[in-house]
Amino acid sequence: MKVKVRILDVYSGRYSVFINEKEAMKAKLHPDDLVKLEAGKKTVYGSVVISSLVKEGEIGISRDVLQLHSFSEGEVVTVIPSGTPESVRYIKKKMNGGKLRKVEIETIIKDIVDRKLRDIEISSFVTSLEINGLDMDEIAALTIAMAETGDMLDIDRKPIMDVHSIGGVPGNKTNILVVPIVAAAGLTIPKTSSRAITSAAGTADVVEVFADVSFSLDEIKRIVEKIGACMVWGGALNLAPADDITIKSERALSIDPTGLMLASIMSKKYAMGSQYVLIDIPTGKGVKVESVDQARALARDFIELGKRLGQYVEVAITYGGQPIGHTVGPALEAREALQALMAGTGPGSLIEKATGLAGVLLEMGGVAPAGMGKKMAREILESGKAYQKMREIIEEQGGNPDIKPEDIPVGDKTYTFTAPTSGYITAIDNKAITGIARAAGAPEDKGAGIELYVKVGEKVKEGDPLFTIHAESEARLDQAIVFARRTEPIRIEGMVLQRIGNI
Ligand SMILES: O=P(O)(O)OC[C@H]1O[C@H](OP(=O)(O)O)[C@H](O)[C@@H]1O
Numbered sequence: 001m002k003v004k005v006r007i008l009d010v011y012s013g014r015y016s017v018f019i020n021e022k023e024a025m026k027a028k029l030h031p032d033d034l035v036k037l038e039a040g041k042k043t044v045y046g047s048v049v050i051s052s053l054v055k056e057g058e059i060g061i062s063r064d065v066l067q068l069h070s071f072s073e074g075e076v077v078t079v080i081p082s083g084t085p086e087s088v089r090y091i092k093k094k095m096n097g098g099k100l101r102k103v104e105i106e107t108i109i110k111d112i113v114d115r116k117l118r119d120i121e122i123s124s125f126v127t128s129l130e131i132n133g134l135d136m137d138e139i140a141a142l143t144i145a146m147a148e149t150g151d152m153l154d155i156d157r158k159p160i161m162d163v164h165s166i167g168g169v170p171g172n173k174t175n176i177l178v179v180p181i182v183a184a185a186g187l188t189i190p191k192t193s194s195r196a197i198t199s200a201a202g203t204a205d206v207v208e209v210f211a212d213v214s215f216s217l218d219e220i221k222r223i224v225e226k227i228g229a230c231m232v233w234g235g236a237l238n239l240a241p242a243d244d245i246t247i248k249s250e251r252a253l254s255i256d257p258t259g260l261m262l263a264s265i266m267s268k269k270y271a272m273g274s275q276y277v278l279i280d281i282p283t284g285k286g287v288k289v290e291s292v293d294q295a296r297a298l299a300r301d302f303i304e305l306g307k308r309l310g311q312y313v314e315v316a317i318t319y320g321g322q323p324i325g326h327t328v329g330p331a332l333e334a335r336e337a338l339q340a341l342m343a344g345t346g347p348g349s350l351i352e353k354a355t356g357l358a359g360v361l362l363e364m365g366g367v368a369p370a371g372m373g374k375k376m377a378r379e380i381l382e383s384g385k386a387y388q389k390m391r392e393i394i395e396e397q398g399g400n401p402d403i404k405p406e407d408i409p410v411g412d413k414t415y416t417f418t419a420p421t422s423g424y425i426t427a428i429d430n431k432a433i434t435g436i437a438r439a440a441g442a443p444e445d446k447g448a449g450i451e452l453y454v455k456v457g458e459k460v461k462e463g464d465p466l467f468t469i470h471a472e473s474e475a476r477l478d479q480a481i482v483f484a485r486r487t488e489p490i491r492i493e494g495m496v497l498q499r500i501g502n503i
């Protein structure tokens with residue numbers, strides 16, 4: 001059928017097209033049916049919403065669809081019902097434990113990028129990968145398909161360094177120190193990050209507290225060619241676009257299937273033209289990789305995948321058994337990272353990890369002799385050169401370079417938990433800390449999160465503060481308090497863990 005476009009001020013996070021009930025009856029269309037819209041060379045897919053927002057003879061186009069293609073009010077489009085895409089068969093094959101062929105993977109990724117697959121099918125794909133995994137041939141095919149369905153960046157500086165954490169550990173603001181240290185040493189590091197996947201704050205969520213993170217490829221090229229670094233959100237770019245679509249399902253389910261994680265991280269690095277990549281695998285209880293043996297196996301996969309992509313990859317297995325630093329949540333982490341860059345020092349867990357990772361990159365990039373990278377990284381941090389580089393990054397990304405940690409607003413609805421007993425801290429539960437910060441509103445509410453006053457091994461007296469929850473609303477604060485009471489994230493030796501009666 002041919003209908004006229006009506007642009008609707010609707011933004012739902014879904015690719016919906018709105019059709020009047022009578023029109024839908026005539027065309028035998030039902031809610032959530034997939035349709036193809038064609039106008040000249042433009043083709044877009046969307047799911048049907050039956051609505052009186054549009055009249056007969058019209059099709060309502062949401063702002064989500066408009067982001068993919070520009071349509072003008074009154075433009076005539078042809079609407080064609082679209083059957084189940086071929087890729088759904090391949091998703092079912094993976095659900096049944098089959099091995100996908102290269103062409104099948106390419107079809108799935110193309111259909112994801114073209115929005116032929118809806119959230120429900122994409123979530124099924126992600127879930128099938130969580131359950132049945134991928135082998136290295138499948139991972140390499142997935143990585144290349146993800147990169148080649150988007151744009152590629154070509155920066156006129158070499159070598160191109162990169163760092164990426166597989167994440168999972170609360171408070172992981174480390175790379176916000178690593179990037180300016182490495183760039184201050186004269187290396188080029190165009191860092192893309194995702195927003196939170198399983199945590200309460202991804203690096204992109206934290207950087208966004210002091211600067212913009214959404215840029216076009218041309219803008220990134222300009223920034224990186226000028227100052228040697230950027231810290232941007234990978235999802236704003238058309239770099240490996242399937243990645244950010246699958247991340248949406250991963251985030252909703254709080255899962256990060258290993259094969260997809262490898263492809264997702266490495267496809268962005270490939271598309272950014274990174275030549276030397278350092279992968280950080282935090283390891284410990286309550287993170288994505290719990291044992292060092294598992295971390296080694298994953299490290300081998302990253303290195304092998306790098307070889308297939310023509311990249312030199314090294315992996316750092318790091319300690320992730322408790323949160324990094326003393327803060328969790330975008331604004332609180334931004335404060336702590338900025339404080340550490342300004343002072344050239346900070347919590348041991350943050351400074352040791354950041355200078356350790358930066359040191360490896362300095363050696364990989366050939367600016368520090370073998371074994372001297374960490375010392376050089378620490379000197380750069382302590383000298384204030386990393387802070388100066390951070391100021392340049394903030395300024396180039398449209399933020400205020402003079403910003404001070406205390407200028408960053410944090411949630412003013414607070415509640416502090418205290419030690420129920422005296423003793424040593426024996427464990428801090430990563431998953432519970434993330435759960436509390438998310439219940440408080442992080443990462444969407446930038447000011448929400450947790451300030452931690454203790455770390456494992458420290459001694460506390462009964463009544464000492466353990467952590468403060470910050471939220472931007474009383475309702476969120478209450479939810480986080482309930483979650484914290486239920487999970488008791490901080491263990492103190494001698495503490496009564498549970499009292500059970502009358503079973
Ligand atoms: O912890 P969760 O949310 O699972 O993982 C996602 C985080 O891990 C990576 O960190 P980085 O950009 O290398 O610092 C991603 O970019 C993202 O910020």
Ligand SMILES: Nc1ncnc2[nH]cnc12
Binds near residue numbers: 165166167261262265
């Ligand atoms: N799946 C993923 N995609 C991008 N960055 C990540 N960091 C950790 N997991 C990731």
